Amino acid sequence: MAYSVTPAQVDALRPNLSIIQRSVLRFLSRLTMKPGAIILDAPCGSGTLAVELADRGFDVSGADVDTSAGVLPGIKFRSADLEGTLPWEDAHFDAVFSLEGFEHLENGFHLLREFNRVLKPEGILILTTPNIVSLRSRMRFFGSGFFHKDPVPLNESARRPLHHIGLSTFPEIRYSLHTTGFLLEECAHTRIKPVSFLYAVYAPWMWFYTLLAFRREKDPAQRERNMEILARLFSPALLFGENLIFAARKK
Numbered sequence: 001m002a003y004s005v006t007p008a009q010v011d012a013l014r015p016n017l018s019i020i021q022r023s024v025l026r027f028l029s030r031l032t033m034k035p036g037a038i039i040l041d042a043p044c045g046s047g048t049l050a051v052e053l054a055d056r057g058f059d060v061s062g063a064d065v066d067t068s069a070g071v072l073p074g075i076k077f078r079s080a081d082l083e084g085t086l087p088w089e090d091a092h093f094d095a096v097f098s099l100e101g102f103e104h105l106e107n108g109f110h111l112l113r114e115f116n117r118v119l120k121p122e123g124i125l126i127l128t129t130p131n132i133v134s135l136r137s138r139m140r141f142f143g144s145g146f147f148h149k150d151p152v153p154l155n156e157s158a159r160r161p162l163h164h165i166g167l168s169t170f171p172e173i174r175y176s177l178h179t180t181g182f183l184l185e186e187c188a189h190t191r192i193k194p195v196s197f198l199y200a201v202y203a204p205w206m207w208f209y210t211l212l213a214f215r216r217e218k219d220p221a222q223r224e225r226n227m228e229i230l231a232r233l234f235s236p237a238l239l240f241g242e243n244l245i246f247a248a249r250k251k
Helices: 007-013 020-026 048-055 109-117 137-145 170-178 194-214 219-232 235-239
Strands: 039-040 059-064 076-079 093-099 119-130 182-189 243-250
Touching: 007 076, 020 048, 020 059, 020 194, 020 243, 039 048, 048 059, 048 076, 048 235, 109 119, 109 137, 109 170, 109 194, 137 194, 137 235, 170 182, 170 219, 182 194, 182 235, 194 219, 194 235
Parallel strands: 039 059, 039 093, 059 076, 093 119
Antiparallel strands: 119 243, 182 243
16 A cells, blocks of 8 residues: 655654653664564554564564554554454564553463464564562552552443453463463563662562472472572562563464
């Protein structure tokens, strides 16, 4: 499809990159992504990240139930419900970017299987989601039973697409990735709010408590994996980061 949108109109159509999107682009510099790589951005929202990736020389497709990104040049947009089957053939993309979408879905496992299907062998998945295992979030849950990204009950009058119905801990997301054909390679964070450091005093007690709980595992292989999870849970990224960035490779 041909477009007659000027660069000035493009800038007016797309909002500025968010903190999460800028963090992902910085994280991207640590990965090996060849020029012209075929990338899927899903959900792509308004298309801001997709257009930025296209500007950097990648072949970008965007998918979302929101069709506002369909007017932007430089990306191939398809309307798609991420709860269903993605409209691409198997092994089509070199990489998939999925920012702040996983926690809104009723079946995140299905989406991960679809991402795995449309990725080429050794393809990379970049996924972000709120960090509900940060010290600040753990203390909020301890006091109220709610994580800091959803400090009050969801409005029950209707099911809304932006509701956080699938908030997951780091071990749960790692499990989801490892059981849908991915291998987690790296986990980083977006920004850290200074107030988060006030909760560092609780970290030693939490580490010891978690260690005791993990040692109950009888399977030797899983005990070894649990030590990896323990180390990650008490890394600066997970203790203080607002959102997590996962990089997983298709097995």
